[in-house]
Amino acid sequence: MSATLKKLTAVVPADGEVPLFKEGDAVVIATRSPIGHYRMPTYLRGKSGNIEAVIPGRAVDNEEEGYGRNAGSKGYYYRVAIPMTEIWPDYIGSANDGLRIEIFENWLENPTDV
Amino acid sequence: MSEQHDHDHDHDHDHDHAPITVDEKPGYFDLMETAVRELLIERKLFGADEIRRQIEVLDSRTPALGAKVVARAWTDADFKSRLLENGRTGCEELGITFYDDTQLIVLENTPAVHNLIVCTLCSCYPRPVLGLPPDWYKLKPYRARAVYEPRAVLEEFGTSIPDDVEIRVSDSTAIIRYLVLPMRPVGTEHLNEAQLADLVTRDAMIGVIQVGYDREAA
Structure with a gap:
């Protein structure tokens, strides 16, 4: 068993090959403002949430795809859960109400690194 | 369709109505769509049949x-x-x-x-x-x-x-x-x-x- 584990840890995956985040992880959405095509709505930048699910299979970064650049840019999308009260301080409704959105990996940050 | 819309064909309704025509000038995106479509067909990157096929695909989804x-x-x-x-x-x-x-x-x-x-x-x-x-x-x-x-x-x-x-x-x-x-x-x-x-x-x-x-x- 330990020999198997040792062998497995010696395998180095390529960048973007394995998901950076797992279900339940806390994440912060990046606040950058790129010029051009983007898929990260402005109202969610800088907000905190949790990974609800890793979307199975790697996919092209839609922002790159918008410029016809697909090669080598595959990565993971995540279904991220964000409480409405985190997005809108004046939210009217239940404190349990929430938003779900799919976010490409390069928009997500680990809160302890921020 | 003629401007006159002469009623020599059988009609179930007898009210007058304006002839169905498109009088508005095409907008920016209409012109762009037409231009791109015509270029794609002209350069043989795309055929009219393929466009029709895709419209049939879309129309079949309800x-x-x-x-x-x-x-x-x-x-x-x-x-x-x-x-x-x-x-x-x-x-x-x-x-x-x-x-x-x-x-x-x-x-x-x-x-x-x-x-x-x-x-x-x-x-x-x-x-x-x-x-x-x-x-x-x-x-x-x-x-x-x-x-x-x-x-x-x-x-x-x-x-x-x-x-x-x-x-x-x-x-x-x-x-x-x-x-x-x-x-x-x-x-x-x-x-x-x-x-x-x-x-x-x-x-x-x-x-x-x-x-x-x-x-x-x-």
Whole structure:
């Protein structure tokens, strides 16, 4: 068993090959403002949430795809859960109400690194 | 069509009406679409047949497909669990293809959770199973308000969700599309799959209304 584990840890995956985040992880959405095509709505930048699910299979970064650049840019999308009260301080409704959105990996940050 | 619209053909109606013509100048995007289409055809990158074929693909997608999926999920627990596990392969079981290469997450409404879908950036929509989105879905008031005040938006559709029920708004942006699996209405135990499908409307699969059943009217 330990020999198997040792062998497995010696395998180095390529960048973007394995998901950076797992279900339940806390994440912060990046606040950058790129010029051009983007898929990260402005109202969610800088907000905190949790990974609800890793979307199975790697996919092209839609922002790159918008410029016809697909090669080598595959990565993971995540279904991220964000409480409405985190997005809108004046939210009217239940404190349990929430938003779900799919976010490409390069928009997500680990809160302890921020 | 002639300007005169002389009524020498048989008409079931006798009121006057303006001849049906397009008098407006084409807009910027109309001209761009025509120019790009003509260039693609001229350079043989695309044929008129392919364009017609794609229009046929789009025209074949209507909310009736989504309703069939919902009714199957209501009547077949195994199918429902497969559908919730992977929306796309679930729909493909019923012969619904995903020509736009999107994935599908089916969101189940329960007594504790009500789902609503929106695309704040543009008009992402589960077209393979529902066809084209309604105009209001594509316009800014819905796109902005669905994520900011979903309960007020739902009230305007006549849908009142109690405060102890969680509202989940799914904003589609990239490769995933969403379809709401509404709750099966009470009193429909005697209905078969086809009769159930008749109850399921487009708006219920977007999540702005719930599926109703009026036994008296049925």
